Amino acid sequence: MDKLFQAAQAALDALLALGAEKASVRAASGETVELNALGGEFTLMRTLLDQSLSLTAIKGGRRGTAKLNRLDGDAIRQGAEDCLAVAESGDADPAWDLAPAPETGDFVSGALTADPDRLFDRSKELLEDIGRKFPHVIVEEMITEHKTETEVYLNSVGSRFTNRVGRYGVDLMFSGHQGDTATSFFGSSVSVPDLEKPFLELGTLANDLEAAERSLVSETTQGSRMGDILVHPDLLAEFLEVAGELFCGDSALIDGTSLWKDKLGQPVADPALTVYVKPLDERICGGERYTGEGFAAQDYTWLEGGVLKSFMLSLYGANRTGLPRALNTDGALVMAPGTKTKEALIAGIADGLLVGRFSGGEPSPNGDFSGVAKNSFLIQDGKLGCAVNETMISGNLADMLKNIGGISAELVCSGSYVLPWVVFRNVVISGS
Amino acid sequence: MMDLIIPADFSSLIPAGEQGELRAQLNRDRRVMLLSGSPVANQRSEVSGVSARVCRAGSYGFASAPEVSGEALRAVLKSAENNAAVLDRHLNKGKAARKPVPRTLVSPAVQWVDAEQKAYLDYLRELDGWIAGLPNLVSRRLVVFCDSTEKHLLTGDGAEAHTAIPRCYVYVNLTAETKEGAPVELFKAFGGFGGFDDWFGDPAALRPEVEMLHAQLMDKREGIYARAGKFTCILGGELSGMLAHEAVGHTVEADLVIGGSVGGPNLNKVVASPLVSMTDFASEAFGKPAPLPVYCDDEGVEATDVPLIKDGVLVGFMHDRESAARFGQEARGNARAYSFSDEPLIRMRNTAVHPGKDRLEDIIASVEDGYYLINTNNGQADTTGEFMFGVTLGYEIKKGKLGKAILDTTISGVAFDMLKTVDMVSDEVIWSSSGFCGKKQPMAVGLGGPALRCQLTIGGR
Known part of the structure; x- marks a missing residue:
């Protein structure tokens, strides 16, 4: 930590000495211990040391940034000169700024020291569990890791933050195989602060492995119709992140392309929908503790009962648009549980799909999307049927958020979100 | 060691009879973005370090460090060997060593030639100046992105390579609205292998292709949904x-x-x-x-x-x-x-x-x-x-x-x-x-x- 402090202070001093009126610096170091398996067999063990120095300077309303991964005096001087040169090349924009008052904080979370033997044991246990409980699954790739990150943030206003985070993670890619039949690939990942629980008990790993085996029996749907879709929490996170970017992010609001640009405080979604952005939630692993502009991160409510309570603007975006900034710049989405079980939600769907993964193009700025429903299953008359092939879903993200058909009582904690399964009504489902 | 060249005698540090590589590498990137005429991103990044990978009887160990020096190379090699040994102890695969590859020596075909950040911005400003005059646009996003990956590699069986892949692009993203007010956009990337000056001298040279992109966007404004x-x-x-x-x-x-x-x-x-x-x-x-x-x-x-x-x-x-x-x-x-x-x-x-x-x-x-x-x-x-x-x-x-x-x-x-x-x-x-x-x-x-x-x-x- 001392080395990071020294580097950060030296970089901040250098930026100010070169004429920056406002400046911020983040110095970080990290170590990763990682195990890799391919085709269900361990292949590689890695140890990665890393460090970085991120510099930001504002001079005459012009802003520059530079990033390097050396912390020695020569590199710091060069980085500061580059950063100022970048700033001086730009146009003045009074929207660039830092938090107006100094804020401080020291944060520590998770296991800061790796236990490689325990990590190997948990990883081996996962491969053995999969082999025993899901015999038709081939693990194409498994990556398990322990990662520690230490960072120091200083700025010219006087803000000072330190953050030390340790976490374990597992990332699986797999598919179902039986004879000549193979399923699509499935991905499942989770981050946790420790190794207390077997990996198979975390996130949606067991659910997803079971889904891979169930997908071995599939059919191609015919024709096009409107139906309801029950979406996996991973996919819900994707949909919400894209909606955040398209309707509430800096670019969309500065550009004026956001459909919600005039909707702050007004209903934009189904009254059943309440979504928080909570990096400080204890279920979120390594969530943001401070923003790059020098604010201490705070949790906030994005949508409450369908009403837009906050945009997702940085300080810069807020200054450009005259709208209020968000209280953090993280993507830690959290929802409260619903009242019905996932099974009850399925029972309430007359015709639709359970959608595990969406393979689609980027939605248009107006929210239109279409793509293939992957790792997905037919739901008819309230019963979960076989997997579907070559089936597409399409709709409009803004419309979809207004048509919630149910929220599950089960919550999934992936380490980066806490979300339920959610039913969206009236989505176009197209077969071949 | 201030450059990326690993002294040749380091290859003798790799355990005999095992597949092993030592690599020193520098990744650079430059990015400038104008959003409807205003710079909203302006950044440079340089990331360098060394790595080693060693195979012991079929189990691989890898390690890296963010420093290009002889000391760092020795440290990552030792760590990689240790990782391979740990994995081998658990797995005991007992595989035979790989067949050696022929010695190769490759020099970069094109060296990275840096440009001042101002050159990127001046280019985009000029390009944006006349794009802004094209009719019926609600926004435009122009980006210069240049990156380069330069490596020096030594392997245990005598191969040596010094390679570089520099590339440079200008991305043009134009947005218009349909008559119902819904945004529609089109994007095109220009550029390729080489440096900024190799591709982007006079912004007017892009004019025919950007005008074509604009014409296609105007077609799309009047576009219809494809049938499913x-x-x-x-x-x-x-x-x-x-x-x-x-x-x-x-x-x-x-x-x-x-x-x-x-x-x-x-x-x-x-x-x-x-x-x-x-x-x-x-x-x-x-x-x-x-x-x-x-x-x-x-x-x-x-x-x-x-x-x-x-x-x-x-x-x-x-x-x-x-x-x-x-x-x-x-x-x-x-x-x-x-x-x-x-x-x-x-x-x-x-x-x-x-x-x-x-x-x-x-x-x-x-x-x-x-x-x-x-x-x-x-x-x-x-x-x-x-x-x-x-x-x-x-x-x-x-x-x-x-x-x-x-x-x-x-x-x-x-x-x-x-x-x-x-x-x-x-x-x-x-x-x-x-x-x-x-x-x-x-x-x-x-x-x-x-x-x-x-x-x-x-x-x-």
């Missing part, structure tokens, strides 16, 4: 390149074959129309330099072309040294690492469908009722070969003539089924190289193809 269902389509070169990379290339990377991809059981079988051939090119393609030439990979293997499909038959996989030994085939330089802290993975280089003999105009004229699909913003494919591509620019075809533009849609299919429906192939290959392939690590790759007439499923609205 299966149609005769012409897949433009940008999309056929995406198909070659995403839906075929990944399924014939040997690590994914080991994981159960559709490529495995189809080797030496008919997977496409006899009109279709496909190759992963190393440094040259169709008699010209490949978009992003690769001369040597990060295991010290000299890069040569890998034929994937020949006249409709699947003929090969892409390998690293480990998988080549497992399959009894030849490694041809596909083991590539993105950053100093990344291990080599099996990656494509420049993957393309070969051109045919048909003229694009004749292909369009041959379609009674279908679509010509030109640009994409996104593509994904499965290990089964099932693919989905976003289509951002396309036109309906009625009675052999182009009709109205279509709004954003998605196409999907199964590669080895869809490729069997190809019955016309254009004589011109369109390459692209501005993005990254994602597979644990990002990677700069080239992808290309001619226009293909085929049967495709369109998602419609």
